[in-house]
Amino acid sequence: MTLERKVRLSGLYLFLGFIACIFVLPIVFMVMSSLKPDLQLLSDSSSMRAFLPVGDIGVDNYRDAFSRAPVGLFIFNSVFITATTLLLSLFLASIAAFSFVFIEWRGKAVVLAIIIATYILPFETVAVPLLLLVNNLPWLSTEGVTWGWLNSYQVQIVPWIIRALEIFLFVQYFRDLPRDLVESARVEGASWFQIYRRVVMPLSGPVIATVAILKFLEMYNNQFIWPIMVVQEEGLRPIMVGLLYFFQLNTAWGEIMAYLTIITVPVLAFYLMLQRAFIASIASTGVKG
Amino acid sequence: MAGIQLSNLRKQFGTVEVIRGVDIDIRDGEFVVFVGPSGCGKSTLLRLIAGLEDITSGEIRIDGRVVNDLEPKERGIAMVFQSYAIFPHMTVRENIAFGLTIRRENRKAVEQKVAEAARMLQMENLLDRRPSQLSGGQRQRVAIGRAIVRDPSVFLFDEPLSNLDAALRMSTRQEIAALHSQLKTTMIYVTHDQVEAMTLADKIVVLRDGEVMQAGEPMHLYHQPANLFVAGFLGAPSMNFISVTVAAVDASTVRISAPAIDGFAVEKSGHGFTAGQQATLGIRPQQLRLAPKGTGPLNGRVVLTERLGSETIVDVRLNSSDIIVAALPEDTILHPGDAVSLGFDRAHAHLFEETL
Numbered sequence: 001m002t003l004e005r006k007v008r009l010s011g012l013y014l015f016l017g018f019i020a021c022i023f024v025l026p027i028v029f030m031v032m033s034s035l036k037p038d039l040q041l042l043s044d045s046s047s048m049r050a051f052l053p054v055g056d057i058g059v060d061n062y063r064d065a066f067s068r069a070p071v072g073l074f075i076f077n078s079v080f081i082t083a084t085t086l087l088l089s090l091f092l093a094s095i096a097a098f099s100f101v102f103i104e105w106r107g108k109a110v111v112l113a114i115i116i117a118t119y120i121l122p123f124e125t126v127a128v129p130l131l132l133l134v135n136n137l138p139w140l141s142t143e144g145v146t147w148g149w150l151n152s153y154q155v156q157i158v159p160w161i162i163r164a165l166e167i168f169l170f171v172q173y174f175r176d177l178p179r180d181l182v183e184s185a186r187v188e189g190a191s192w193f194q195i196y197r198r199v200v201m202p203l204s205g206p207v208i209a210t211v212a213i214l215k216f217l218e219m220y221n222n223q224f225i226w227p228i229m230v231v232q233e234e235g236l237r238p239i240m241v242g243l244l245y246f247f248q249l250n251t252a253w254g255e256i257m258a259y260l261t262i263i264t265v266p267v268l269a270f271y272l273m274l275q276r277a278f279i280a281s282i283a284s285t286g287v288k289g
Numbered sequence: 290m291a292g293i294q295l296s297n298l299r300k301q302f303g304t305v306e307v308i309r310g311v312d313i314d315i316r317d318g319e320f321v322v323f324v325g326p327s328g329c330g331k332s333t334l335l336r337l338i339a340g341l342e343d344i345t346s347g348e349i350r351i352d353g354r355v356v357n358d359l360e361p362k363e364r365g366i367a368m369v370f371q372s373y374a375i376f377p378h379m380t381v382r383e384n385i386a387f388g389l390t391i392r393r394e395n396r397k398a399v400e401q402k403v404a405e406a407a408r409m410l411q412m413e414n415l416l417d418r419r420p421s422q423l424s425g426g427q428r429q430r431v432a433i434g435r436a437i438v439r440d441p442s443v444f445l446f447d448e449p450l451s452n453l454d455a456a457l458r459m460s461t462r463q464e465i466a467a468l469h470s471q472l473k474t475t476m477i478y479v480t481h482d483q484v485e486a487m488t489l490a491d492k493i494v495v496l497r498d499g500e501v502m503q504a505g506e507p508m509h510l511y512h513q514p515a516n517l518f519v520a521g522f523l524g525a526p527s528m529n530f531i532s533v534t535v536a537a538v539d540a541s542t543v544r545i546s547a548p549a550i551d552g553f554a555v556e557k558s559g560h561g562f563t564a565g566q567q568a569t570l571g572i573r574p575q576q577l578r579l580a581p582k583g584t585g586p587l588n589g590r591v592v593l594t595e596r597l598g599s600e601t602i603v604d605v606r607l608n609s610s611d612i613i614v615a616a617l618p619e620d621t622i623l624h625p626g627d628a629v630s631l632g633f634d635r636a637h638a639h640l641f642e643e644t645l
Contacts, residue, residue, distance in 0.1 A: 180374035183341050188388035188435070189362035198391075202378045 025051060027264070034061050034257035041254055061258035065246070068255060071262060073235060074242035079266060081156045081238060082219040088161045089215050090208060096162070097170030098196050102182050112171065119164035123225070130159055131229055155230045156238065160219060166211050173207035174200065209277030216270055239263045291352030291365065291442040291475055292317040293338065298347035300330075300337055300499075307333050309499040310347070315477065315492070320469050322478045324486040324522070325496035331479045334496070335445050338477065339368050352442060367436035368445040371452065373428045375420050375435065381407075382416040385434045406434040409471075410464075426457045433468070446478040450485065462488060483523050487511070495519050517643045520571050526602060528571045529613040532645050535566040543640055545570060548609035550586040555640045562642070571639035574602070577615035577631045585630030587613065591623045605629055 001009075028051050033041045035057045044050045065071060099105070100112050134149040149155035177200065185195045201208075224240040231237055246256045271278070293315040300308035307330045315321050323331040336342045338349060340361035349356050356364050367388075375384045383390075385406055389399045407413045410430045420428055429449060436444055446465070450458045466489055469476055480486055486493050487507045495502040495510065495518070503515040507523075514520035520528045533547040543562050544554045547570070555570070562568065577587075589607035601621045606612050615631055623629065 178372060178374065180370045180372045181376060183361075184368065184370055184374035184432075184435075185376075185387070186341065187339060187361045187366065187368045188391060188439070190387075190391045194391055199376060203376075 030257050030264070031261050034254060034261045035059065036061075036254060038252060038254050041257070061252075061254040062262070064252065065255040065258040065262070068252075069242050069245040069259070070234065071242065071259065074237060074239045075263060075266070077153075077236060078220055078223070078238040078240075078263075081153060081223070082216055084153075085157050085160050085219050086212055086215045088157070089166055090211060092162050093166035093211065094170045094201065094204070094208070095196060096167050097174055098192075098200060100167070100171050101174040102179075102195070102200075103192060112167075116164050116168055119168070127225070127229065134159065134230065150230050151233045151236060152231075153236060156223065156227055156236070159226075160223075166215065169207055169211055169214075170204075173204060177203060205277050209274045213271065213274055213278050217267070220267060220270075292319075293443065293475065293477070294348075294350040295334075295338070296348040296350075298334070298337065298349065299345045300333055300342065301345045306345075307499050308337065308345075311496075311499070311501055313494055313501065313504060315475060318473045318475055320466075320476045320478065320489060320491045321494060322480060322486040322490035322492070323494050323496055324480055324483060325502075326522070327481060329496040330499040331481075331496050332447055333499075335368075335447055335477060335479045338364075338443075339366055339445055340364050365442040366445055367439050367441035367443075368447065369429075369432045369436050369449045371448040373420075373425075373432045373452075375428055375431050377420050380417050380419055381412065381423070381431050381434075384420070384431050385416075385438055387435060388439045402438040403434075406437045409437065409468075410434050425453050426461060429453065429461060430464075433465075437468075437472070442475065444474055444476040446476065448480055449478075450480070450482075465489065483525065487523065493523075495522060514571075514639065517569060517571070517641050517645075520639060520641070524573055524575075526574045526614045526616065528573050528639070529577075530645055531570045531572075531609075531611055531613070533568050533570045533640075535562045535564055535568055537564055538562050543568075545640070549607045549611055553586050554635065555638045556636055557640055560640070562640070566642070567644045569641045569643055569645055571641060572613070572633050573637065574614045574616040576633045576637045577613070577617070578633060579617060579621065580630040580632035582628060582630050585632035587631040587633075589613075589629065589631075591625050591627045591629055593625060594623050603629075605631065 032051055032053055033045075035053060036044065037056055037058075037060070040055050044055065049055070100108055134155050136147065137149050138145050138147055139149060139152070139154060149158075181199055181203075182195055185199045190198065221240070223238050227238050227241045231241075243256070243259065246252055246259060293313075295311050295313045298308055298311040299306065311334060313321075323334060325331050333342065337344050338351075340356065340359060340363075344357060351364055351366070361368075376387065379387070382403055385403045386399050389402060403416070404413070407416055410433060412427065412430055412434070415423065415427060415431075420431065423431065429452075432449070449465070450461055453461060462485060465476075465478075469489075478485070478489060490507050492504060493507050493510050494504040497518055502522075503510055503519045510519055511523050514523065514528075517530065521530070531547055531549055533545040533550070535543055536546045537544040538560070541556060542554045543557050543560055545568065546553070550570075579585075587605070587607055589605045591603055592606050592612065593604040595602040596619070598619060600616045600619050601623075603615045603617055603621070603623055604612055605615060613631070617623075
C-alpha cells in the first residue's frame with residue numbers, strides 16, 4: 001500500500017468515525033447517565049464527562065425505575081402488541097401485494113392507487129374518526145360479543161396492522177421477481193396460495209426484513225398518542241406511555257435514562273437479528289428506512 | 290400424449306391484435322416448431338396454449354378437449370421457459386420434484402421419478418446443488434427434468450436455447466431431439482432460429498405479425514416456400530430476390546425478363562401469372578454455380594468473399610446493380626472486383642407473385 005493511499009484511507013476512516021460518533025454518542029450519553037445520580041448527571045452534561053462512566057456510578061436508577069413503573073409489564077405489552085401486529089402485517093400486506101402483482105383482476109390498478117394515496121394521510125387526520133369507529137366495533141371474547149374496543153390489546157393492534165407503505169414495499173419487490181417463476185409454478189400445478197407460500201415468500205427475505213424492521217420501529221417506538229386515546233388501564237399500556245410516569249411529580253432524569261436504556265435493548269436485539277437482510281434490501285431496492 | 294387443434298385463435302392486448310385467426314393442427318406425438326422474427330406472436334401463441342394468457346376468441350383443443358377456460362395445471366402440459374424459471378431457493382432435486390410434491394404424490398414414487406429423470410439427463414451428481422451453483426446448460430436440463438417427471442401429454446418449449454452459448458446450444462438441441470424420439474410426446478417449440486426449426490421439427494409453422502405464413506414439413510417449406518417471407522426466412526444465407534417482369538406464359542413455364550436476366554424461363558405449372566405482371570424471382574445461394582465468363586444468366590463483379598471452410602460465400606454486384614449472394618464450393622478462389630458469371634438450375638428457381 002502506498003503512503004498516499006494510506007493517508008487517504010486514514011482520512012476516510014476518520015471521517016466515517018466522526019459520522020458514527022454523531023449517531024453513537026447520544027446512546028452512550030443515555031447509558032452513562034442512567035448510571036449517575038441526578039445531580040451529577042446534570043453537572044456532567046456540560047462537559048465530556050457526560051460520555052464517561054466517572055464519579056458516583058451505580059444501578060440505583062434501574063432499581064428506582066422498576067419501582068416507579070411496572071416496567072416489565074410495559075415491555076411485555078409493547079413486545080406483544082408489536083409482535084402480533086408485525087406478524088399479521090407481514091402476512092396480510094404480502095398476500096395483498098401478491099394479488100396486486102400476480103393475479104389479474106378488474107380494477108386492481110385503481111384499488112392499488114387508492115391504497116397508496118392513503119399513505120399521505122397523517123395519523124392525526126384519521127385519529128378521531130378512528131376512535132369513534134373502534135368505540136363501536138364488536139369483539140368476540142370469552143364473555144360473548146362485546147361492543148367497543150377501548151381498553152384492550154386489539155384496539156392497539158388491529159388499526160395498525162396494514163398501512164399503505166407495507167403493501168407498497170411488497171408490491172415493488174414482487175414486481176421485480178421474475179414472472180417466469182410464478183408462471184412455471186402455475187404450469188406445474190401449484191395453487192395461488194402454494195405459489196405464494198412456496199415460491200414467492202421464500203424469495204422475499206429482504207423485503208420481509210425491511211417491512212419487519214419498519215413495522216417494529218413504528219409499533220415499538222412510536223405508539224404514544226393512540227394508546228393514550230384508547231387505553232386507560234395501566235395493565236395494557238405500552239412502553240412509550242410508560243415514559244410519562246417519570247415526568248409526573250418530580251422529573252427524575254437518571255431514572256428516565258435507565259428506563260430508556262432498558263427499553264432500547266429489544267430494539268437493538270431485533271435490529272441486529274435482521275441487520276444483514278435489512279442492509280441488503282436497502283442496497284438493492286433503494287428504499288430508505 | 291395428445292394432439293392439439295387451434296381454430297381461428299385470436300388474442301388482443303388492448304386494441305392491439307397480436308394473434309390474428311390462427312389455425313394449426315398438431316398431431317399426437319408431433320414435434321412442431323413455431324418460428325418467426327421477434328414480435329411475430331410465437332411466444333404469445335405458446336402462452337395461449339399453456340393457459341398463461343386468456344384467448345380473445347377461437348378455440349384450443351388438447352386431446353380433443355376444449356381447454357379455453359382451463360387453468361394451466363388442468364391442461365396436461367409442461368413448459369420449459371427461456372429463463373429456465375427454476376426456483377433459486379430449492380435444490381435441483383426439489384426443483385425437479387416440485388410439480389409432484391405439489392400434487393402430494395407418494396414420496397417413494399417421487400424419488401424414483403426424480404432419479405429416473407436425473408439419469409436420463411445425466412445429472413445424478415447435481416441433485417443436491419442449488420441453481421446458483423449450476424451452469425446455464427445444467428439449469429436448462431433441470432428445467433427439462435422438471436417437465437419430464439410429470440409425464441405431461443404436451444411439452445412446450447419457449448426459446449429454451451437462446452441463453453446458451455453456441456456449442457452448448459447444439460448439444461442441448463440434440464438432447465431435445467433425442468428426448469422427443471425417446472418419449473414420443475407432442476412437443477411445441479418456439480424459436481426465432483431457423484436452424485433449430487429446420488433440425489428439430491416434424492412440422493414448422495412460420496409466423497409473422499400474428500398470422501401463419503406457412504406450415505408444413507421443414508424440407509417442404511424450404512423447397513416450396515409459399516411466399517417471399519417464408520422463402521427469405523428459411524435457409525442461410527437468405528434466398529436472393531430479383532424483381533422481374535413476366536414476359537410470356539404457357540402451361541408449364543413462365544418466361545421472365547429483368548435488367549439482370551433477359552428472356553429467362555422458370556418452370557412453374559399451374560401458376561396464375563399473366564404476361565406483363567411484376568413478380569419476384571428467388572434463387573437460393575446454394576443453387577448458384579460459377580459458369581464460364583459471360584455465359585451465365587447472371588453476370589457481375591465480386592464485392593465480398595467469406596471463406597467459411599465448408600463453403601465460400603460470395604457477394605456479387607450484378608450488372609443491374611442488384612446484389613446477390615452465392616454459396617460456392619470451399620475451394621473457390623475469387624477476389625473483390627473479379628468478373629463472374631453465375632448460373633443455376635431453373636428447376637430450383639422460385640417465382641413469387643409478390644413484388645419486393
